[in-house]
Amino acid sequence: MVVAAVMQLSLTPAAAEGPLSGWRAVWMTAMQQPNVNPNWSQEGFAAESVRQVVRLSAGGPKLRIRISNQYGERPLRLAGATVARATQGAAVEPGSVRPVLFGGVEAISVPVGSQVASDAVALPTVSGGTQVAITLYFAESTGPATFHEYGAVGASYRAAGDARADTSGAAYGEAGGSWYFLAGVDAIGVGAGSVAAFGDSTTNGFRTTPGLRYPDLLAARLAAAGRPRPVLNAGLGGGRLLNDSNCFGESGLGRFDRDVLDQPGVKTAVVLLGVNDIGYPELPPAPCLTPNPEITAEQLIDGYRALIRDAHARGVRVVGVTIPPFGGAEVHTERSERLREAVNTWIRTGGEFDATVDFATALAGPAHPTRLASQYDSGDHVHPNEAGYRAMAEAIDVTVL
Known part of the structure; x- marks a missing residue:
């Protein structure tokens, strides 16, 4: 069941973040509204998983992800998410898959025009240059997707159903070159x-x-x-x-x-x-x-x-x-x-x-x-x-x- 409570990302001034503690953005992408170019933004996702591979520019002992519904037409209902160390294509390193929670629960609803941050996730040996795979599962229709269009971005993959735990990548039969709903990854680090x-x-x-x-x-x-x-x-x-x-x-x-x-x-x-x-x-x-x-x-x-x-x-x-x-x-x-x-x-x-x-x-x-x-x-x-x-x-x- 999707819960209505939302953990809002606190938009404190960047200068308030100390360099020796707290969260630092280590990957982000600029979000934009859906468009008519060949991508998945207009149709969005329904009863599907989307796995997105990103390259971190720094690491830390704990990560969190940020999900954006900046340009959505309706509240974004996310049924669950995982993060793992990426290997080849849509495959991930066995044993590295970690569930992502938001305020202690898997499922959230992100209001239109909003962004939310997850709870901290411990993913060992993550450093600058590490590629991580973030998988979002949408049990319900998302409607048109807030996204970042292709450029020289990493890969995204789509699978039917809940494929969050898939490590081989075999479930992901479609590949794309844009990122969807994923606005950023933060790390705690020195x-x-x-x-x-x-x-x-x-x-x-x-x-x-x-x-x-x-x-x-x-x-x-x-x-x-x-x-x-x-x-x-x-x-x-x-x-x-x-x-x-x-x-x-x-x-x-x-x-x-x-x-x-x-x-x-x-x-x-x-x-x-x-x-x-x-x-x-x-x-x-x-x-x-x-x-x-x-x-x-x-x-x-x-x-x-x-x-x-x-x-x-x-x-x-x-x-x-x-x-x-x-x-x-x-x-x-x-x-x-x-x-x-x-x-x-x-x-x-x-x-x-x-x-x-x-x-x-x-x-x-x-x-x-x-x-x-x-x-x-x-x-x-x-x-x-x-x-x-x-x-x-x-x-x-x-x-x-």
Whole structure:
């Protein structure tokens, strides 16, 4: 039976989370509304289990998961959940499956627009880079699903019935590339606070593979340098700073609190956002781009200032990142290039961010600085390839974090 009581996640300011105790976010993803692209978000789940594999950027002796019904049409009834160490595909390590409880019970109802956190779960030997499988069982129809669309995310798998205890993965006959209802994983651990990488498809890791997005590579670099700390990926493919989209989710201004400042233990935000605000007005009208007004450099700068004000009010530092070149792409015109250069000049010289990182210079071709260097171009002239994402991670002075 599904109980009506809900354990609400306490949205205390991130700065209140001490670095040596309490919960820290070690994985999260930006939630968005269901859309019409090929995925499971419109239909949702009914009498089904969905197993989702995520890579943690740090670990700890205990974990908890966070479930979101941000964009639901009805209360989300979760019949039960498990967490386990992932192996291959939908398979999990035998003996590692742990039940997940919420206020001491398996079944919960998550109100529309809400997020809940589970009780603590002890899962031994979980550290940075560990892949865990989180399985959610929905006995009743969920309706359209709050989710995170594909980019370079881990895998999700769907099975009929209650397959929470399945270790072989044989029950999971369907695979997908998005995450559903799963908003975050937190850990209790010793170490510095989390870093949130806030951005669009480039942060989300479009055109690379799971585990090789720039925030993943940055987390590995920090660990190798003896400065381990969680690095969260708050990228949202197609996202803009100033405007919402039916397909690409809320604006950066609309989701910054939820996706960065409300994440437990976040101390620093790295902001790489604006290329879609600049480039989309160069495209023909399309439903996913509506509204699509031409914007000015001043409007983008005011948007960054709003993020900085909100972050500083919560004791979070903000690192501004220059917008990489996109010459040769469909959205590149004289107008969009002028906007990019004006915004990047302000990021570099305005002095309003706590620190800056120059991805534009790190990724530019030496002979054609308005274009990605050929060794970093995935082929669409906007998104880096694996070498480009690695160059981004290496361009960050870790002391600014």
